[in-house]
Amino acid sequence: MAREKVVENYDVIIIGGGPAGLSAAIYAGRARLKTLLLEKALVGGLATYTNEIANYPGFPDAPKGEAITNLMKEQAKNMGVNFKLTAVSSVQLKGEEKVVETFRNKYIGKVVIIATGGRPRTTGGENEEEFLFDKGISFCATCDAAGNTDKHVVVIGSGDAAIEEGMFLTKFAKKVTVSVMHDEGIMDCNEIAKEAALANPKMEFIWNSVVKRFEGDEHLSRVVLKNVKTGDEIPVDCDNCFEFIGYLPNTEIFEGQLPLTRQRYITVNEKKETGIEGVFAIGDVTDKWLKQIATAVGDGAIAGTAAERYIAEKEIFDHKIMQCEKPGLIYVYNAIDAESRNFLSEIEAIEESNKGKIAVNRIDTYKSNGLALKLELDQVPAIVITKDGKVTDKIYDLDSSLISAKL
Amino acid sequence: MKEVMLDCLGEACPIPLVKAENKLKELEIGDMLIVQIDHSCAMKNVPEWARKEGYNVEVEEVDDGEWEVIIEKTK
Numbered sequence: 001m002a003r004e005k006v007v008e009n010y011d012v013i014i015i016g017g018g019p020a021g022l023s024a025a026i027y028a029g030r031a032r033l034k035t036l037l038l039e040k041a042l043v044g045g046l047a048t049y050t051n052e053i054a055n056y057p058g059f060p061d062a063p064k065g066e067a068i069t070n071l072m073k074e075q076a077k078n079m080g081v082n083f084k085l086t087a088v089s090s091v092q093l094k095g096e097e098k099v100v101e102t103f104r105n106k107y108i109g110k111v112v113i114i115a116t117g118g119r120p121r122t123t124g125g126e127n128e129e130e131f132l133f134d135k136g137i138s139f140c141a142t143c144d145a146a147g148n149t150d151k152h153v154v155v156i157g158s159g160d161a162a163i164e165e166g167m168f169l170t171k172f173a174k175k176v177t178v179s180v181m182h183d184e185g186i187m188d189c190n191e192i193a194k195e196a197a198l199a200n201p202k203m204e205f206i207w208n209s210v211v212k213r214f215e216g217d218e219h220l221s222r223v224v225l226k227n228v229k230t231g232d233e234i235p236v237d238c239d240n241c242f243e244f245i246g247y248l249p250n251t252e253i254f255e256g257q258l259p260l261t262r263q264r265y266i267t268v269n270e271k272k273e274t275g276i277e278g279v280f281a282i283g284d285v286t287d288k289w290l291k292q293i294a295t296a297v298g299d300g301a302i303a304g305t306a307a308e309r310y311i312a313e314k315e316i317f318d319h320k321i322m323q324c325e326k327p328g329l330i331y332v333y334n335a336i337d338a339e340s341r342n343f344l345s346e347i348e349a350i351e352e353s354n355k356g357k358i359a360v361n362r363i364d365t366y367k368s369n370g371l372a373l374k375l376e377l378d379q380v381p382a383i384v385i386t387k388d389g390k391v392t393d394k395i396y397d398l399d400s401s402l403i404s405a406k407l
Numbered sequence: 408m409k410e411v412m413l414d415c416l417g418e419a420c421p422i423p424l425v426k427a428e429n430k431l432k433e434l435e436i437g438d439m440l441i442v443q444i445d446h447s448c449a450m451k452n453v454p455e456w457a458r459k460e461g462y463n464v465e466v467e468e469v470d471d472g473e474w475e476v477i478i479e480k481t482k
Contacts, residue, residue, distance in 0.1 A: 040454065040455075040458075041450050041451055041454045041455060041466070042451055048447065048451070049451075066447060083468070085454075085465065085466035085467070085468060085474075086464070086465040086466065087458060102465075103463045103465070104463075104465065133424060133452050134421030134424045134425055134428075140448070140451060142448075143420050143448035143452075144420055144421070144448070147419075147420065147421070
């Protein structure tokens with residue numbers, strides 16, 4: 001028996017509450033847009049999985065990721081952003097009213113900003129599913145490190161997360177065994193982390209290895225690795241296993257609606273626009289080079305601002321420029337171009353001689369070209385004539401008599 | 408349909424998850440389990456685990472750093 005869903009309207013709906021989503025929320029909230037942020041679990045996203053953030057500018061004491069994102073959350077709340085902690089079950093992104101549904105609510109937004117990030121990739125080793133959550137396999141050292149005091153843990157991976165979090169684990173565990181896919185001495189992490197890890201007496205490395213299977217009764221008790229060169233099995237008895245082998249983008253609910261890369265990331269342009277008008281995507285879910293908190297908040301700033309611009313321009317476009325009360329004349333020009341600037345006086349003369357009979361609008365593309373794009377012009381300057389809210393003519397010659405004849 | 412409160416305040420991972428798993432086994436389909444937590448680590452596994460099991464989940468932040476994870480046993 002399905003319950004009637006409660007419908008709520010927003011200017012901006014942000015899906016995902018990591019640094020990218022929070023930054024977009026701060027910008028949208030500050031622009032006084034009615035903003036909703038949907039987060040399925042803990043606000044802060046992947047950043048909350050990191051114990052020390054040493055490279056986010058402004059925080060010289062390397063705080064926990066959560067400490068930084070909690071401040072972002074507070075800032076967004078101060079801007080009047082609404083938070084709702086629930087998962088999105090489906091979206092309808094096309095059209096003017098975008099629909100985002102959760103199991104109890106239906107949210108309608110003018111703009112949707114996708115900031116769904118990624119989730120940890122799993123090894124695909126045998127029996128992996130049986131030991132997820134509290135059964136021995138973890139993806140978050142910050143969360144589960146304390147429970148590993150004096151224990152032996154296995155870390156899978158050799159990237160920054162694997163090595164830095166692995167070193168953090170040595171503060172608790174008696175031994176940390178790291179499974180690295182590459183030849184001896186080759187790791188995917190930065191050089192500083194690599195040096196420190198190799199010098200750490202509690203860390204042991206098993207080179208050329210990947211996970212074959214997980215074993216244990218109720219709880220994980222052994223990780224069986226496989227040497228990728230010889231195929232030999234290497235059983236490692238342990239108490240817990242931490243996997244840090246990258247992330248998969250959370251794009252399942254957008255499949256078929258948005259263009260995705262082969263690896264399922266969302267493609268965006270410089271303004272974080274996706275293939276659908278009014279839908280933006282930011283942060284780790286997008287196809288980008290560097291995935292950091294610093295770049296995520298940059299993405300959020302762009303999308304929050306672009307969303308505000310989009311809504312404002314759409315409002316002007318629908319209600320003022322494409323008005324249907326009178327025949328319309330739209331002059332699209334660039335204020336830094338002398339010729340098109342000079343023609344403004346001619347436009348004024350036409351407006352004067354048709355006083356009260358036509359509606360004249362001027363669009364300066366120097367400030368923003370969004371409206372010109374909506375009019376689908378081949379070039380600027382241009383004059384667009386409308387009747388009953390529809391475009392009837394596009395004139396690219398700055399010729400008063402030609403324009404008057406078309407009115 | 409009943410609502411059951413599960414107090415996990417002050418408990419760190421993985422205790423809230425283990426408690427929630429056990430409690431949910433005792434409940435009937437249609438019942439609601441409300442897990443009270445104040446360790447953010449539990450926010451990373453309790454909702455995700457419950458959704459993976461196929462239950463409906465919603466979280467209320469009742470105070471700064473204090474949450475109620477509402478799980479509807481749907482099957």
